[in-house]
Amino acid sequence: xxxxxxxxxxxxxxxNKVLFDDLSFTIxxxxxxxxxxxxxxxxxxxxxxxxxxxxxxxxxxxxxLTPQEIQYVPQLRNIDDDYPLDIKSFVSLGFKQxxxxxxxxxxxxQLQEILAETNLTKIKQQPLGKASGGxxxxxxLAQALCAxxxxxxxxxxxxxxxxxxxxxxxxxxxxxIPKRNLTVIFISHDHELIEKYADYELQLANKHGKLIQxxxx
Amino acid sequence: xxxxxxxxxxxxxxxxxxxxxxxxxVFVVARSTSFFTHTLSEIGFSGAAFGVYAGxxxxxxxxxxxxxxxxxxxxxxxxxxxREASISVFSGIFLGLGILFLxxxxxxxxxxxxxxxxxxxxxxxxNLYTLxxxxxxxxxxxxxxxxxxxxxxxxxxGSEFNQQHNKLISIIFLVMLALTVSITAQIIGALLIFVLxxxxxxxxxxxxxxxxxxxxxxxxxxxxxxxLGLYLSYLTDWPVSFFITAIEASIYGLALAKNKIFxxxx
Numbered sequence: 001x002x003x004x005x006x007x008x009x010x011x012x013x014x015x016n017k018v019l020f021d022d023l024s025f026t027i028x029x030x031x032x033x034x035x036x037x038x039x040x041x042x043x044x045x046x047x048x049x050x051x052x053x054x055x056x057x058x059x060x061x062x063x064x065l066t067p068q069e070i071q072y073v074p075q076l077r078n079i080d081d082d083y084p085l086d087i088k089s090f091v092s093l094g095f096k097q098x099x100x101x102x103x104x105x106x107x108x109x110q111l112q113e114i115l116a117e118t119n120l121t122k123i124k125q126q127p128l129g130k131a132s133g134g135x136x137x138x139x140x141l142a143q144a145l146c147a148x149x150x151x152x153x154x155x156x157x158x159x160x161x162x163x164x165x166x167x168x169x170x171x172x173x174x175x176x177i178p179k180r181n182l183t184v185i186f187i188s189h190d191h192e193l194i195e196k197y198a199d200y201e202l203q204l205a206n207k208h209g210k211l212i213q214x215x216x217x
Numbered sequence: 218x219x220x221x222x223x224x225x226x227x228x229x230x231x232x233x234x235x236x237x238x239x240x241x242x243v244f245v246v247a248r249s250t251s252f253f254t255h256t257l258s259e260i261g262f263s264g265a266a267f268g269v270y271a272g273x274x275x276x277x278x279x280x281x282x283x284x285x286x287x288x289x290x291x292x293x294x295x296x297x298x299x300r301e302a303s304i305s306v307f308s309g310i311f312l313g314l315g316i317l318f319l320x321x322x323x324x325x326x327x328x329x330x331x332x333x334x335x336x337x338x339x340x341x342x343x344n345l346y347t348l349x350x351x352x353x354x355x356x357x358x359x360x361x362x363x364x365x366x367x368x369x370x371x372x373x374x375g376s377e378f379n380q381q382h383n384k385l386i387s388i389i390f391l392v393m394l395a396l397t398v399s400i401t402a403q404i405i406g407a408l409l410i411f412v413l414x415x416x417x418x419x420x421x422x423x424x425x426x427x428x429x430x431x432x433x434x435x436x437x438x439x440x441x442x443x444x445l446g447l448y449l450s451y452l453t454d455w456p457v458s459f460f461i462t463a464i465e466a467s468i469y470g471l472a473l474a475k476n477k478i479f480x481x482x483x
Contacts, residue, residue, distance in 0.1 A: 051378060072378040084422035085371055093368045096380055101363035127426050
């Protein structure tokens with residue numbers, strides 16, 4: 001099994017609470033791994049710790065990626081009805097590394113491909129504030145793809161979606177994994193989605209974690 | 218009208234103010250830090266008053282006070298600058314300090330009016346050179362950091378996780394805002410710069426949905442306001458500030474009306 005990330009003997013605590021004690025696991029590369037656990041088990045804290053370990057290397061985390069190669073899609077974003085940018089402009093915020101204000105020809109081409117892959121081409125001129133929940137999540141995903149990530153971490157992104165949009169988003173992710181050579185970590189509570197789409201499940205409970213391979217689907 | 222030097226300077230100054238206000242205004246509105254901008258202009262006022270009291274250039278005092286506050290807010294987290302209570306406290310204290318410094322110095326009261334309301338028709342060639350020089354520094358910063366500032370302003374949560382040195386970018390933005398307030402307050406007044414940094418960009422977001430369109434429209438709205446305001450003031454002898462504020466407010470009113478009508482038919 002090819003792995004993209006290995007955690008060894010990690011002890012993690014927040015004030016007044018030990019979240020993990022001697023936590024060890026690996027995340028398989030080019031697969032969709034769901035991270036599950038009760039509320040307050042420390043899923044998001046663990047992800048933030050992993051992201052921070054890129055800046056401040058930790059002896060407990062083995063990860064050979066640059067910050068650009070990991071993109072995190074947070075659970076909450078304050079995009080209200082009044083949000084001014086259209087979907088295309090919002091997605092292109094993901095090209096943040098260049099020193100010139102406008103997009104180069106290569107970037108514009110990549111943007112078009114990403115919009116097409118995430119089914120946003122038809123609505124790219126629409127203001128993001130007026131888009132549906134599913135469309136917004138696809139736009140967040142598309143923005144993350146602009147950085148050409150190798151590892152994508154999605155934090156409970158289906159929490160506020162209806163049944164149809166949830167399945168659309170997960171199907172889209174499954175298509176993108178081979179196409180873009182991605183590894184996806186998907187934090188979720190949703191058993192139906194996990195059973196249907198996950199290749200692996202990392203269960204976090206009792207301060208430990210257990211990686212389970214799901215049956216081939 | 219252009220036979221007068223001060224009128225020509227004022228029209229040229231208008232172009233540069235519109236350039237800065239369009240870039241900075243769009244970011245200010247996206248970050249919803251309009252009221253911090255207001256506080257910053259009051260802090261600028263008290264800095265200028267301090268300069269007068271301590272015997273150095275008002276501009277230096279302004280830069281000193283606004284930079285210090287921008288760094289303070291930037292380091293302690295921008296959320297503080299959005300909290301209503303802390304805005305009231307800061308506004309109050311700095312307005313009070315401004316008045317104190319002015320009364321301690323022996324300048325007349327009309328000096329306060331000129332810092333608060335500015336006098337775009339009162340600028341000379343040196344003021345214009347300072348404005349152009351500082352504007353160029355600001356515009357070069359805007360240009361090179363544009364994509365990072367845009368990500369940081371338009372997607373606070375996303376950039377917090379996915380942009381390197383994101384906190385530093387926030388601090389640089391606040392320092393740039395402090396510089397904007399200080400350079401423009403000299404010319405159009407501490408109170409009016411708040412109008413130009415917030416109203417035109419707020420109106421532009423109802424007409425354009427890409428960064429380029431929003432910045433372009435904001436530039437036009439600010440420039441129309443300043444130039445038309447100057448012209449009307451020249452005709453009537455009423456204060457320029459009044460006309461500029463009234464024009465910007467009308468543009469915003471039109472934007473709201475357009476948005477309402479558009480929403481009803483779509």
